Amino acid sequence: MGHSSLVIPAPRAGLMSADLVQLVTSIAQRARAASLVLATTPTARKDAALLRLAELIPASAETLLFANARDLEAARANNLPAHQVERLTLSPAKLDHLAESVRQVAALPDPVGTTLEDWTRPNGIHIRKRRVPIGVIGIIYEARPNVTIDCAILCLKSGNAAILRGGKEIFNTNTAFAALLTQALAETGLPADAVQLIPTTDRAALNTLLKLDAYVHCIIPRGGESLIRFVAQNSTIPVIKHYTGVCFLYADKDADPVLAENILLNAKTQRPGVCNTVEQLLVHAGVAPTLLPRLAAALAAKGVQLRCDPASLAILRNSGSQLSALNSQLSAASAADFTAEFLDLILAVRIVPDLETAIATINRDSSGHTEAIITRDETAARRFQDAIDSAVVTWNASTRFNDGFEFGFGAEIGISTDRLHARGPMGLNELCSYKYVIDGTGQVRA
Amino acid sequence: MGHSSLVIPAPRAGLMSADLVQLVTSIAQRARAASLVLATTPTARKDAALLRLAELIPASAETLLFANARDLEAARANNLPAHQVERLTLSPAKLDHLAESVRQVAALPDPVGTTLEDWTRPNGIHIRKRRVPIGVIGIIYEARPNVTIDCAILCLKSGNAAILRGGKEIFNTNTAFAALLTQALAETGLPADAVQLIPTTDRAALNTLLKLDAYVHCIIPRGGESLIRFVAQNSTIPVIKHYTGVCFLYADKDADPVLAENILLNAKTQRPGVCNTVEQLLVHAGVAPTLLPRLAAALAAKGVQLRCDPASLAILRNSGSQLSALNSQLSAASAADFTAEFLDLILAVRIVPDLETAIATINRDSSGHTEAIITRDETAARRFQDAIDSAVVTWNASTRFNDGFEFGFGAEIGISTDRLHARGPMGLNELCSYKYVIDGTGQVRA
Numbered sequence: 001m002g003h004s005s006l007v008i009p010a011p012r013a014g015l016m017s018a019d020l021v022q023l024v025t026s027i028a029q030r031a032r033a034a035s036l037v038l039a040t041t042p043t044a045r046k047d048a049a050l051l052r053l054a055e056l057i058p059a060s061a062e063t064l065l066f067a068n069a070r071d072l073e074a075a076r077a078n079n080l081p082a083h084q085v086e087r088l089t090l091s092p093a094k095l096d097h098l099a100e101s102v103r104q105v106a107a108l109p110d111p112v113g114t115t116l117e118d119w120t121r122p123n124g125i126h127i128r129k130r131r132v133p134i135g136v137i138g139i140i141y142e143a144r145p146n147v148t149i150d151c152a153i154l155c156l157k158s159g160n161a162a163i164l165r166g167g168k169e170i171f172n173t174n175t176a177f178a179a180l181l182t183q184a185l186a187e188t189g190l191p192a193d194a195v196q197l198i199p200t201t202d203r204a205a206l207n208t209l210l211k212l213d214a215y216v217h218c219i220i221p222r223g224g225e226s227l228i229r230f231v232a233q234n235s236t237i238p239v240i241k242h243y244t245g246v247c248f249l250y251a252d253k254d255a256d257p258v259l260a261e262n263i264l265l266n267a268k269t270q271r272p273g274v275c276n277t278v279e280q281l282l283v284h285a286g287v288a289p290t291l292l293p294r295l296a297a298a299l300a301a302k303g304v305q306l307r308c309d310p311a312s313l314a315i316l317r318n319s320g321s322q323l324s325a326l327n328s329q330l331s332a333a334s335a336a337d338f339t340a341e342f343l344d345l346i347l348a349v350r351i352v353p354d355l356e357t358a359i360a361t362i363n364r365d366s367s368g369h370t371e372a373i374i375t376r377d378e379t380a381a382r383r384f385q386d387a388i389d390s391a392v393v394t395w396n397a398s399t400r401f402n403d404g405f406e407f408g409f410g411a412e413i414g415i416s417t418d419r420l421h422a423r424g425p426m427g428l429n430e431l432c433s434y435k436y437v438i439d440g441t442g443q444v445r446a
Numbered sequence: 447m448g449h450s451s452l453v454i455p456a457p458r459a460g461l462m463s464a465d466l467v468q469l470v471t472s473i474a475q476r477a478r479a480a481s482l483v484l485a486t487t488p489t490a491r492k493d494a495a496l497l498r499l500a501e502l503i504p505a506s507a508e509t510l511l512f513a514n515a516r517d518l519e520a521a522r523a524n525n526l527p528a529h530q531v532e533r534l535t536l537s538p539a540k541l542d543h544l545a546e547s548v549r550q551v552a553a554l555p556d557p558v559g560t561t562l563e564d565w566t567r568p569n570g571i572h573i574r575k576r577r578v579p580i581g582v583i584g585i586i587y588e589a590r591p592n593v594t595i596d597c598a599i600l601c602l603k604s605g606n607a608a609i610l611r612g613g614k615e616i617f618n619t620n621t622a623f624a625a626l627l628t629q630a631l632a633e634t635g636l637p638a639d640a641v642q643l644i645p646t647t648d649r650a651a652l653n654t655l656l657k658l659d660a661y662v663h664c665i666i667p668r669g670g671e672s673l674i675r676f677v678a679q680n681s682t683i684p685v686i687k688h689y690t691g692v693c694f695l696y697a698d699k700d701a702d703p704v705l706a707e708n709i710l711l712n713a714k715t716q717r718p719g720v721c722n723t724v725e726q727l728l729v730h731a732g733v734a735p736t737l738l739p740r741l742a743a744a745l746a747a748k749g750v751q752l753r754c755d756p757a758s759l760a761i762l763r764n765s766g767s768q769l770s771a772l773n774s775q776l777s778a779a780s781a782a783d784f785t786a787e788f789l790d791l792i793l794a795v796r797i798v799p800d801l802e803t804a805i806a807t808i809n810r811d812s813s814g815h816t817e818a819i820i821t822r823d824e825t826a827a828r829r830f831q832d833a834i835d836s837a838v839v840t841w842n843a844s845t846r847f848n849d850g851f852e853f854g855f856g857a858e859i860g861i862s863t864d865r866l867h868a869r870g871p872m873g874l875n876e877l878c879s880y881k882y883v884i885d886g887t888g889q890v891r892a
Contacts, residue, residue: 036809040833125847256888390881394886396885397571402882403891419879423882433869435836436837438839439840445847
């Protein structure tokens with residue numbers, strides 16, 4: 001859920017375009033061949049590769065930290081802000097944590113081979129819908145050192161071959177991780193081509209990859225909106241997008257004030273930089289005069305700035321005498337604030353006359369990611385959950401629960417904002433397709 | 447599964463590009479608004495609209511046949527081949543059949559609202575995965591008069607708004623059907639914008655539609671490969687493709703000869719022009735000398751031409767004395783024949799040394815649509831079904847069973863050759879997405 005901007009590196013001198021096309025095409029062809037092997041590889045062998053990788057990560061700490069230091073040096077030379085350099089930085093503790101996450105994925109159930117449905121037709125043919133890997137998945141990501149391992153292990157566990165294309169800022173670290181992946185695969189007898197890192201961040205290589213629909217079956221971009229948009233607009237391979245979260249919380253006229261305050265504080269302030277944080281509060285007009293000042297005071301105490309529509313601003317200004325700490329946090333919202341993903345301690349606020357207006361407002365202005373209703377009225381809650389067209393709709397629970405781990409998936413490759421194939425948290429099951437296996441005794445079609 | 451070529455009509459005089467963009471954008475926006483209404487429309491009201499449509503079709507026969515006559519006139523003036531004119535032609539009997547298919551879709555269970563899974567997390571939140579409509583679906587199709595109704599009713603039943611863009615040759619007929627759809631919707635109180643036909647076949651309108659990812663959630667092209675390819679390459683909206691079927695039948699060394707003959711004849715000759723027909727036969731070398739002449743003779747008797755690799759050609763030429771009728775049907779295959787979709791009474795034939803070679807050959811040269819193994823050996827059958835990377839893999843059953851009706855889906859919008867979202871037959875369930883509905887009692891994330 002990073003949101004840095006798309007980095008477009010200059011072409012590397014000496015690497016001609018035709019060479020690049022050949023290189024990336026060869027990677028994709030080898031990934032396709034590896035995917036056919038992986039699709040029938042028993043669980044124990046995939047897990048053995050993962051466990052070997054978990055051993056190799058701490059054992060190779062020196063190499064990994066050395067590679068990382070080169071990336072950090074370049075980042076400082078390029079005057080990257082300190083918090084971005086921090087994000088790039090590996091440490092022995094982070095490597096231990098990463099190895100542990102690899103062991104956790106190894107311990108998860110294998111999604112492949114599960115029978116999803118089966119039935120027998122009147123003519124006697126028996127049809128089984130069986131979960132299978134998608135095939136070859138391309139992951140396009142930006143500058144986080146753990147993504148190479150995170151994505152590789154989820155693809156491997158789900159029987160998919162992975163082609164990884166990481167960001168320029170973390171290229172040396174990614175290359176060192178990719179070498180460990182290759183080693184773990186080779187040592188445990190799996191195809192080394194099952195996980196491949198594209199060995200250049202040249203944009204031409206990315207453009208080539210995005211057209212190789214003959215070999216690559218799915219592209220998952222992980223990163224900022226401009227990266228995702230670029231990938232979606234240039235790919236002839238199906239893309240599963242993980243776009244922004246402009247998430248709403250609606251405090252209904254029957255909202256429990258304590259519960260509303262707790263959930264709103266959690267959804268806005270626990271981790272404001274992520275996609276399932278709340279960006280906008282709608283309050284029913286009937287309770288706004290009492291509820292809104294309470295919520296605003298609690299938010300202000302946590303340093304949240306409020307960008308208000310005229311009605312909510314009037315209520316809060318009127319109650320301002322009791323809430324002097326609040327006044328400095330208030331401002332009139334612009335039109336853009338009502339569809340904004342702030343990813344910061346900022347909240348847009350509007351008053352709505354009724355539930356139906358709340359629903360229509362959200363279906364128009366939210367990004368369809370996660371919305372919450374706070375109410376004691378089950379009828380209102382059910383209407384909200386039915387009518388809101390978002391991936392996750394909570395009743396009296398934080399929007400922050402739209403998350404693979406919170407769902408119990410044990411792992412997460414992201415949170416899909418698409419409607420096809422996967423919507424909401426994507427775990428191992430969502431990295432799979434299915435096929436139909438039919439058993440007959442000579443049936444033909446009449 | 448039509449396979450005519452992409453028709454690129456000339457722009458209609460007087461309709462400026464900016465007008466077209468505005469027109470198509472307005473259609474998409476209104477479809478999006480209608481989709482939000484449809485998503486919570488009760489089953490009975492959707493069925494009422496369908497049943498009204500079923501009444502209107504025969505009642506409007508005169509209008510429909512008049513519109514159709516205009517298309518047929520133009521087709522003859524444009525010297526369309528007789529079999530294509532035949533495909534365009536409506537009749538009172540065809541209209542009755544169409545009305546009956548509308549009633550059948552009304553009688554199917556509503557896919558919307560079904561709980562697909564539900565579970566409670568340790569913190570007490572209850573998560574339900576619920577089937578919901580995708581939203582707005584664009585259907586791009588060619589020249590068959592029934593597709594407008596077929597697609598509209600499947601989208602309506604599954605709660606999706608539909609934008610239809612049909613072919614030039616059948617424009618007047620489509621327009622007449624679209625008017626009936628609007629009438630049925632309006633008379634039963636559903637939004638008339640739930641089904642809209644783009645009122646021009648101008649290519650610029652299609653290009654506009656394919657970029658409206660803000661309002662349209664899925665594009666399904668139905669038609670020939672060039673149409674599908676054009677749509678896939680120009681759409682920023684996710685596309686579910688229904689590509690060619692280069693389907694294989696593998697006769698294993700333990701194949702029952704009678705069963706192999708029956709299934710092969712059915713799969714090749716019952717309807718050679720459709721995507722689930724067999725295009726290539728692989729025969730295990732161990733049984734080829736006895737089995738292949740038998741199969742070839744049966745195929746030749748049905749007028750099937752065989753395009754053979756050298757090994758199979760040698761076997762058949764040697765047995766030629768007994769099979770004089772066969773000789774005129776035999777020829778040496780070209781390399782292209784081994785990946786060809788003939789859609790005709792033509793079959794490519796190869797000998798393979800073993801099961802694994804059959805699997806590798808199919809995974810390399812088939813289109814991943816439907817493959818069959820004929821064998822008495824369950825171990826061989828299971829290995830084949832596991833390792834073949836196709837949407838449907840049959841054992842001792844015809845490839846022709848890859849079909850929504852044969853699966854028992856009750857209806858079919860097509861057969862997906864994609865791996866994401868839907869693979870194989872697409873019925874009402876496959877026209878749906880899902881969302882997660884979470885019930886809490888004040889839970890926040892720790």
